[in-house]
Amino acid sequence: MKILLAVDGSDYTDRMLSYLAAHKEWSGAGHDFTVFHVVLPVPHRAAAFAGPEIVHGYYEDDARMVLEPVRGLLARNGIEARFEHRIGHPAEEIAAFAQKGKFDLVIMGSRGHGALTNLVLGSVANKVLAACTVPVLLVR
Known part of the structure; x- marks a missing residue:
């Protein structure tokens, strides 16, 4: 099975990874994992002021800070994975990457807001569910 692990460095990502590590059937043969992180874009005016080198460095640093702990946890649990990151809006990028x-x-952590909070604020997980044609497993 080809599985996309959507991560953001939050406690909800940690819960999802702990779930994955605790269920050894996920690390079995036949699964192909890709860890995916989306870095939010720097606002246009801030990017113009900072310059392309600083902005590019920010994107790379953010991705490294999120992906390196995941890389270590998966390695300790014998799970091999590829690592990718993109710049954009998380839900859109996750859904597009999963489909392409x-x-x-897709496996991702979810905060688990109540229905009213999700209606008002929305969530990345809800937006991925709405936009993605690939099945999504949410871990709370």
Whole structure:
């Protein structure tokens, strides 16, 4: 199974990774994992003021800070994965990457707001569910 692990460095990502590590059937043969992180874009005016080198460095640093702990945790649990990151809006990028990459499943953590909070604020997980044609497993 080709599985996309959407991560953001939050406690909810940690819960999802702990779930994955605790269920050894996920690390079994036949699964192909890709860890995916989306870095929010720097506002246009801030990017113009800072310059392309600083902005590019920011994007790379953000991705490294999120992906390196995940890389270590997966390695300790014997799970091999590829690592990717993009710049953009998380829900849109996750759904597009999952569909273009022909993944069988997206796994991601979810905060688990109540229905009213999700209605008012929305959530990345809800937006991924709405936009993605690939099945999504949310871990709370």
